[in-house]
Amino acid sequence: MTEKEIIEFLKKNFKSRKAILGIDDDCAVIKYTKNYYLILTTDTLVENVHFELNKFTWHQIGKKAIAVNISDICAMGGKPEFALISLGLPQSNYKIISDITKGIKEMSKKYKFEIIGGNLTKSEKIFIDVFMVGVVEKKYLKTRKGASPGNLIYVTGTLGASQIGKQFALSPPVFQIRQLIKKYKITSMIDISDGLSSDLIKLAERSCVGFKLYIDKIPISSDAKKISKNEMESIKHALNDGEDYEILFTAERDEKIPHKIKGTKITKIGEITEDKKYIGIYKDKIFEIKDKGFSHF
Amino acid sequence: MTEKEIIEFLKKNFKSRKAILGIDDDCAVIKYTKNYYLILTTDTLVENVHFELNKFTWHQIGKKAIAVNISDICAMGGKPEFALISLGLPQSNYKIISDITKGIKEMSKKYKFEIIGGNLTKSEKIFIDVFMVGVVEKKYLKTRKGASPGNLIYVTGTLGASQIGKQFALSPPVFQIRQLIKKYKITSMIDISDGLSSDLIKLAERSCVGFKLYIDKIPISSDAKKISKNEMESIKHALNDGEDYEILFTAERDEKIPHKIKGTKITKIGEITEDKKYIGIYKDKIFEIKDKGFSHF
Numbered sequence: 096m097t098e099k100e101i102i103e104f105l106k107k108n109f110k111s112r113k114a115i116l117g118i119d120d121d122c123a124v125i126k127y128t129k130n131y132y133l134i135l136t137t138d139t140l141v142e143n144v145h146f147e148l149n150k151f152t153w154h155q156i157g158k159k160a161i162a163v164n165i166s167d168i169c170a171m172g173g174k175p176e177f178a179l180i181s182l183g184l185p186q187s188n189y190k191i192i193s194d195i196t197k198g199i200k201e202m203s204k205k206y207k208f209e210i211i212g213g214n215l216t217k218s219e220k221i222f223i224d225v226f227m228v229g230v231v232e233k234k235y236l237k238t239r240k241g242a243s244p245g246n247l248i249y250v251t252g253t254l255g256a257s258q259i260g261k262q263f264a265l266s267p268p269v270f271q272i273r274q275l276i277k278k279y280k281i282t283s284m285i286d287i288s289d290g291l292s293s294d295l296i297k298l299a300e301r302s303c304v305g306f307k308l309y310i311d312k313i314p315i316s317s318d319a320k321k322i323s324k325n326e327m328e329s330i331k332h333a334l335n336d337g338e339d340y341e342i343l344f345t346a347e348r349d350e351k352i353p354h355k356i357k358g359t360k361i362t363k364i365g366e367i368t369e370d371k372k373y374i375g376i377y378k379d380k381i382f383e384i385k386d387k388g389f390s391h392f
Numbered sequence: 393m394t395e396k397e398i399i400e401f402l403k404k405n406f407k408s409r410k411a412i413l414g415i416d417d418d419c420a421v422i423k424y425t426k427n428y429y430l431i432l433t434t435d436t437l438v439e440n441v442h443f444e445l446n447k448f449t450w451h452q453i454g455k456k457a458i459a460v461n462i463s464d465i466c467a468m469g470g471k472p473e474f475a476l477i478s479l480g481l482p483q484s485n486y487k488i489i490s491d492i493t494k495g496i497k498e499m500s501k502k503y504k505f506e507i508i509g510g511n512l513t514k515s516e517k518i519f520i521d522v523f524m525v526g527v528v529e530k531k532y533l534k535t536r537k538g539a540s541p542g543n544l545i546y547v548t549g550t551l552g553a554s555q556i557g558k559q560f561a562l563s564p565p566v567f568q569i570r571q572l573i574k575k576y577k578i579t580s581m582i583d584i585s586d587g588l589s590s591d592l593i594k595l596a597e598r599s600c601v602g603f604k605l606y607i608d609k610i611p612i613s614s615d616a617k618k619i620s621k622n623e624m625e626s627i628k629h630a631l632n633d634g635e636d637y638e639i640l641f642t643a644e645r646d647e648k649i650p651h652k653i654k655g656t657k658i659t660k661i662g663e664i665t666e667d668k669k670y671i672g673i674y675k676d677k678i679f680e681i682k683d684k685g686f687s688h689f
Contacts, residue, residue: 096484101512108493109500109507114474116508123508125474125525127424135508137476137523141515177411177422179434181478181521187393196405203406210406211413211420211432215398218438220516224478226434226523228422 119301120238121170121286122229131230136167139224148221153191155264156223157198162265163288164227165206166340169267170286171238172276173231175208180225183218195223206269235276237284237344242302244369246282246345249352251359254291254339255319255332265340271356272342279352284344290335293388294343295365296373302345308365308384310334310377330377335387416598417535418464418583419526428527433464436521445518450488452561453520454495459562460585461524462503463637466564467583468535469573470528472505477522480515492520503566532573534581534641539599541666543579543642546649548656551588551636552616552629562637568653569639577644584636590685591640593670599642605662605681607631607674627674632684 096104102118111117115132116124127133140146140160151159161178168175180199184191203210208227242248251268267286275281285298291313299306315333323329345367346352354361368374373384393401399415408414412429413421424430437443437457448456458475465472477496481488500507505524539545548565564583572578582595588610596603612630620626642664643649651658665671670681 096486096489098484098512101484101489104489105493105507105510108497111474111506111508113506114508117506118509123474123476125508133430135474135476135523135525137478137509137511137521139478139480139511139513139521141480141513143516144514177408177420177432179420179432179523181434181436183436183438183519187395187398189393192393192398192401196402200405209408209410209414210402211408211411211422212415212434213402214434214436214521215395216436216438217441218517218519219440222480222515222519224434224436224511224521226432226476228432 121167130232132233132236134171134173134229134231136164137226138163139222142221153194154198157195158202160223160225161199161202162267164225166267166286168229169269169272170284170342171231172235173229174269175206175227175229177209177211177228178225180213183216183222185219239283239285239298239301241283242304242345242367244367245348246367247348247363248345248365249361250341250343250364251361252341253314253316255336256316268359271359274356279350280347282345287339287341287343289337290388292334292384293386296386305368305371306365307368307374307376310375312364314362337388418467427529429530429533431468431470431526431528433461434523435460436519439518450491451495454492455499457520457522458496458499459564461522463564463583465526466566466569467581467639468528469532470526471566472503472524472526474506474508474525475522477510480513480519482516536580536582536595536598538580539601539642539664541664542645543664544645544660545642545662546658547638547640547661548658549638550611550613552633553613565656568656571653576647579642581641584638584640586634587632587685589631589681590683593683602665602668603662604665604671604673607672609661611659634685
């Protein structure tokens with residue numbers, strides 16, 4: 096069973112009637128107040144899978160555990176409100192707990208959410224599982240579904256740096272995206288956690304469309320360039336590395352999307368097509384984009 | 393750092409202003425609709441800590457992962473509405489995933505909640521972390537705080553069986569407790585997950601009271617009796633074994649609490665005192681009750 100097959104299996108088994116959106120997007124969506132939805136997500140960091148103990152500080156790991164969840168909230172147009180944290184540790188350790196706490200606190204101040212609960216358990220391998228609760232105005236909710244033929248495809252920041260330092264200094268563009276969706280007609284959104292190729296295909300599948308990706312327009316990070324022998328290799332990093340945690344979105348063709356919002360770069364990288372093909376265009380060459388992003392299994 | 397010290401450290405670091413209740417009870421509480429609060433909790437089962445792979449089926453483990461969370465929701469007077477599940481597995485395995493799914497589905501039908509999201513990750517040791525969202529009418533919210541001198545102490549079911557089969561056939565008394573709180577003046581509530589001694593002391597601390605526990609009235613499970621050489625040993629099991637997942641509550645002295653609700657036994661086991669001492673009374677002997685319940689560290 097691939098990760099995709101497992102998710103399809105779970106989607107089939109767990110259909111929701113009470114939620115606005117169930118297992119189908121970056122977050123689940125339920126009703127909340129008159130003007131707001133509540134959006135819910137969970138994401139985990141596991142020792143030796145998402146981090147190795149000697150490479151990063153606990154402060155960084157605490158921050159990242161929060162950031163990957165905020166990224167999901169951000170991809171729905173929302174802002175984080177509350178979080179609960181499950182922590183698994185082999186033994187009680189003041190240094191670890193207080194360093195993780197500092198990292199989490201730093202994020203909670205920056206993104207204005209509160210830690211309201213959690214769970215502490217013994218575990219041979221360390222894990223941090225965050226459950227995050229966000230809110231989004233009903234009229235601003237964005238999902239993977241909604242991209243239409245003719246829409247243009249944009250991405251925030253730069254891609255392909257996940258092998259290096261950036262992955263522990265994540266800063267999901269919540270305030271930038273909130274400003275964007277209030278001003279422009281954004282038709283769909285997803286966060287790039289598994290890789291551009293993988294996540295763009297997920298968005299296209301849910302929106303029942305295809306796309307043309309302008310390969311030479313993809314904003315490649317300087318880190319990805321540094322570790323690459325040539326341009327093609329750096330493109331592959333930008334296309335297929337997981338853990339970028341940038342936001343990919345589509346907008347109506349005539350929207351004047353700015354090149355920068357609050358210091359964050361925004362780049363047009365393609366367009367949505369009616370033909371359900373996943374096409375890359377690079378120097379007059381046309382090829383098929385395949386899902387080569389990160390998969391756990 | 394003991395588990396208690398860690399929780400105190402986290403409580404001090406993570407104070408909430410937006411939530412009705414933060415890190416302080418079985419669940420966090422936030423506003424929801426006009427008449428309801430939303431209650432949020434998370435609890436994890438970890439391989440070799442909460443279960444061993446050869447002793448229980450995946451179906452049982454899936455059910456238990458849900459039950460321990462429902463128990464928290466139940467202890468606030470609520471009913472479960474939604475859950476998100478984080479699953480860590482060493483490799484993709486159809487049998488494990490489909491058996492866990494069956495166990496979870498069985499519980500979702502019985503308790504009428506829906507699975508609306510989750511996360512799948514690679515992990516050397518298996519873990520299931522459930523995040524559960526429940527609702528409770530504002531007027532029926534119960535917490536650990538609220539027990540007053542003169543109140544009587546009650547417990548559902550029987551205690552001290554956690555070493556044996558019961559711990560994987562948990563059935564939190566949600567419907568029974570819901571009926572109870574609608575009819576009688578219940579002043580405080582907690583679930584017995586760490587052990588009667590430990591959880592009753594937690595309730596007393598939060599309510600700023602003491603208690604007298606009628607040791608010979610504690611309903612000891614037949615399983616606890618079976619594994620005990622004498623009565624005193626079985627009492628110790630009932631007092632200090634974790635994982636009972638029964639509900640302990642206090643009620644006004646003149647409330648006519650029934651001995652049974654919907655088939656679930658309810659037993660009066662003590663009374664709340666103004667004097668902040670934790671007293672056990674057994675055959676005219678008086679002794680101090682100490683927190684000897686389960687602790688992860």
